[in-house]
Amino acid sequence: MSHWLPVLVNTPAHAALGPVLTYRSEHALPAGTLVRVPLGQRETLGVVWEAASGEATGEFDPARVRDIAGVLEGIAPLSPAWQQLLSFAAAYYQRSAGEVALAALPPQLRELSPAQMARRLQRKKPDADAAAAAQAPPALTPEQTAAIAQIEAQAGPFLLFGATGSGKTEVYLHGVQQLLAADPDAQALVMVPEINLTPQLEARFKARFVPLYGEQAVVSLHSGMTNPQRLKSWLAAHSGGARIVLGTRMAVFASLPKLRLIVVDEEHDPSYKSSEGARYSARDLAVYRGKLDGAKVILGSATPSLESWHHSRPAAEGGRYLRLHMPSRVGESSRLPLVRRVDMNHQPRRAIFSTPLIAAITERVARGEQCMVFLNRRGYAPVLTCEDCGWKSQCPHCSTFRVFHKIDRTLRCHHCGFTERVPRACPDCGNVDISPFGRGTEQLEEHLAELLVDVRRHGSVTPENPDGEPVRIARIDADSTKLKGQLEEQLDAVHAGDVDVLVGTQMIAKGHDFRRITLVAAVNPDGALFSSDFRAPERLFSLLMQAAGRAGRDAALGAQSEVWLQTFQPEHGLYAALKKHDYPAFAAQQLKEREQANMPPFSAQALVRAEARTQEAAQAFLNAARAFAQADMAAWDGWADTLQQVFLYPAVPMAIQRVANIERAQMLIECSSRATLQQFLSAWQSVLQATRSQPDCKGLIRWAIDVDPQAI
Numbered sequence: 076m077s078h079w080l081p082v083l084v085n086t087p088a089h090a091a092l093g094p095v096l097t098y099r100s101e102h103a104l105p106a107g108t109l110v111r112v113p114l115g116q117r118e119t120l121g122v123v124w125e126a127a128s129g130e131a132t133g134e135f136d137p138a139r140v141r142d143i144a145g146v147l148e149g150i151a152p153l154s155p156a157w158q159q160l161l162s163f164a165a166a167y168y169q170r171s172a173g174e175v176a177l178a179a180l181p182p183q184l185r186e187l188s189p190a191q192m193a194r195r196l197q198r199k200k201p202d203a204d205a206a207a208a209a210q211a212p213p214a215l216t217p218e219q220t221a222a223i224a225q226i227e228a229q230a231g232p233f234l235l236f237g238a239t240g241s242g243k244t245e246v247y248l249h250g251v252q253q254l255l256a257a258d259p260d261a262q263a264l265v266m267v268p269e270i271n272l273t274p275q276l277e278a279r280f281k282a283r284f285v286p287l288y289g290e291q292a293v294v295s296l297h298s299g300m301t302n303p304q305r306l307k308s309w310l311a312a313h314s315g316g317a318r319i320v321l322g323t324r325m326a327v328f329a330s331l332p333k334l335r336l337i338v339v340d341e342e343h344d345p346s347y348k349s350s351e352g353a354r355y356s357a358r359d360l361a362v363y364r365g366k367l368d369g370a371k372v373i374l375g376s377a378t379p380s381l382e383s384w385h386h387s388r389p390a391a392e393g394g395r396y397l398r399l400h401m402p403s404r405v406g407e408s409s410r411l412p413l414v415r416r417v418d419m420n421h422q423p424r425r426a427i428f429s430t431p432l433i434a435a436i437t438e439r440v441a442r443g444e445q446c447m448v449f450l451n452r453r454g455y456a457p458v459l460t461c462e463d464c465g466w467k468s469q470c471p472h473c474s475t476f477r478v479f480h481k482i483d484r485t486l487r488c489h490h491c492g493f494t495e496r497v498p499r500a501c502p503d504c505g506n507v508d509i510s511p512f513g514r515g516t517e518q519l520e521e522h523l524a525e526l527l528v529d530v531r532r533h534g535s536v537t538p539e540n541p542d543g544e545p546v547r548i549a550r551i552d553a554d555s556t557k558l559k560g561q562l563e564e565q566l567d568a569v570h571a572g573d574v575d576v577l578v579g580t581q582m583i584a585k586g587h588d589f590r591r592i593t594l595v596a597a598v599n600p601d602g603a604l605f606s607s608d609f610r611a612p613e614r615l616f617s618l619l620m621q622a623a624g625r626a627g628r629d630a631a632l633g634a635q636s637e638v639w640l641q642t643f644q645p646e647h648g649l650y651a652a653l654k655k656h657d658y659p660a661f662a663a664q665q666l667k668e669r670e671q672a673n674m675p676p677f678s679a680q681a682l683v684r685a686e687a688r689t690q691e692a693a694q695a696f697l698n699a700a701r702a703f704a705q706a707d708m709a710a711w712d713g714w715a716d717t718l719q720q721v722f723l724y725p726a727v728p729m730a731i732q733r734v735a736n737i738e739r740a741q742m743l744i745e746c747s748s749r750a751t752l753q754q755f756l757s758a759w760q761s762v763l764q765a766t767r768s769q770p771d772c773k774g775l776i777r778w779a780i781d782v783d784p785q786a787i
């Protein structure tokens with residue numbers, strides 16, 4: 076007997092072909108079963124799907140239905156909760172379910188032949204419990220004890236608001252440990268923003284749980300893994316063998332049939348939001364997934380996102396999350412670093428480093444302590460200019476300047492990658508005196524070396540070596556860590572004490588546990604205060620708090636550690652709150668502004684981005700779809716009310732208007748209700764598709780909707 080099976084396949088986004096196709100199978104197969112199906116000339120991976128509303132398979136002609144090619148034997152069907160998560164994510168982020176679901180599965184499921192797959196599944200599992208004795212966990216602090224008691228007693232979701240070094244990770248470890256001990260099948264998902272930067276977390280989980288549950292119990296899932304590694308982790312999680320999955324945002328889609336606890340560490344981090352394909356927020360999906368799977372959710376941060384902070388206001392005021400506070404650092408490092416502001420208005424013009432900062436760095440290096448200096452701009456200088464004729468190192472393909480990299484004397488576009496040797500003279504007027512303008516990390520490194528040239532390393536001056544050794548400066552940014560292993564190598568050098576001063580971009584401010592750093596300096600943080608992106612101050616505050624958290628981790632040095640801010644705005648409220656380590660004050664002030672301006676979290680936003688050959692075509696497309704919404708859609712039965720509530724701004728060029736010769740425009744959509752915005756967007760999708768074929772939109776290349784955009 077034949078069965079008609081709805082099967083989800085990866086059809087391109089917005090394609091006319093529905094994402095759920097009908098196939099024939101000799102056997103009934105439950106929803107969630109992984110199958111191989113023919114699609115056009117090729118064979119592809121599909122998931123047997125409940126024909127959910129909105130993705131109905133529609134009419135099909137039984138005579139044209141094709142047979143499925145096979146079932147992925149030995150892999151249990153994906154759970155109903157997983158299917159619901161994927162359906163929700165696709166609908167919410169306005170993508171096809173096929174695209175989202177298939178992208179969430181490990182690539183090798185698509186690539187391996189049935190025979191190869193069978194071999195993978197048969198591989199002998201490593202022996203469990205061949206492990207060493209477990210380390211005893213530390214006795215909990217009173218704050219940790221209180222937080223854990225709440226997590227046990229309440230349903231959540233929880234916002235664990237804990238200072239850096241307050242022992243949040245220990246709370247996660249403890250929560251996971253209790254869960255696994257109480258329920259022999261339970262699984263936990265622990266997410267971090269950048270697993271490559273936090274191998275320490277993996278090490279801590281492995282040290283705690285491998286002795287208890289064996290090597291297979293803890294697996295990772297992140298994009299830095301090879302495809303075979305990913306498949307292995309995925310299968311371990313899907314089969315229930317892995318009890319703990321550690322991963323980056325993609326792990327939110329891992330198949331975990333017995334998921335009971337989800338941790339989102341550093342929940343404020345922007346990298347939880349995907350910036351391509353379905354632009355999902357793994358943090359937000361984690362909260363949703365918790366409800367579907369009946370898993371507790373813990374969001375942790377020292378500087379929560381303003382969204383989560385707002386959601387964790389008292390329940391009486393409408394809060395939905397339970398806020399748990401751990402204000403104190405553990406142990407003797409309990410004193411938070413001293414924050415100093417240097418008023419750059421009183422320093423020589425164009426000074427990169429203020430005199431007192433250099434004195435402070437010198438003093439610390441001489442004592443054998445480490446310093447960290449960061450600036451959010453890599454390269455030597457962001458632009459090269461000719462003062463005679465005004466030539467600038469504009470990228471010919473983008474509306475940006477190419478950055479001057481002195482190390483290899485190149486001009487590099489950080490957006491399209493276009494790279495050229497630095498010209499000997501101005502290409503326009505021949506002036507040989509072209510000069511860098513502004514500064515990046517390379518210049519910082521060079522300049523510091525000059526300023527510290529007379530300083531000797533701690534303990535390096537001996538009777539045998541009266542000259543001593545010069546200060547060692549290392550730079551960590553995207554340029555210095557391009558090759559595999561380079562980052563680890565450089566981090567090891569810092570940990571080993573081979574480096575005295577570490578210079579870098581925000582890469583170094585996040586997450587690393589540099590125990591001997593006692594001074595952290597932000598060279599030029601003011602830019603974010605005047606950014607057109609309303610989230611820039613929030614980002615800056617959390618970055619500086621994070622950076623401050625790097626300082627003074629070592630108990631013995633903790634009392635003396637300092638954070639230095641070089642600023643032209645020393646009285647700015649953001650820095651004043653930072654000085655007091657007062658996130659709640661900062662958040663209250665920001666939320667007040669957001670409420671007045673009706674911005675998230677007090678309203679919902681979506682952004683439509685369009686790319687085209689010309690700026691006119693990109694904008695014409697967006698404005699035509701907008702006009703249609705305002706006139707025609709508003710006239711549809713029952714839609715007038717909805718459209719009253721949805722505000723569509725006119726199309727504007729994106730901040731970087733042209734990248735690699737493609738023009739980019741965007742349109743912001745705002746609505747006080749998330750549900751209404753959702754309703755509008757799903758109906759408007761078809762309008763966008765229809766608009767595309769209008770004559771004045773010729774030249775449109777692509778468009779995409781970004782729901783809850785993080786950068787505007």
Ligand code: ADP
Nearest residue numbers: 213214215216238239240241242243244245405
């Ligand atoms: P956070 O994640 O909040 O930054 P961690 O969990 O990494 O903090 O804890 C900071 C440091 O304190 C770590 O070295 C950790 O091992 C230690 N620590 C955490 N909890 C305790 C405790 N209860 N007793 C002793 N040391 C602890």
Ligand code: ZN
Nearest residue numbers: 461464501504
């Ligand atoms: Zn010139």
Ligand code: ZN
Nearest residue numbers: 470473488491
């Ligand atoms: Zn470019």
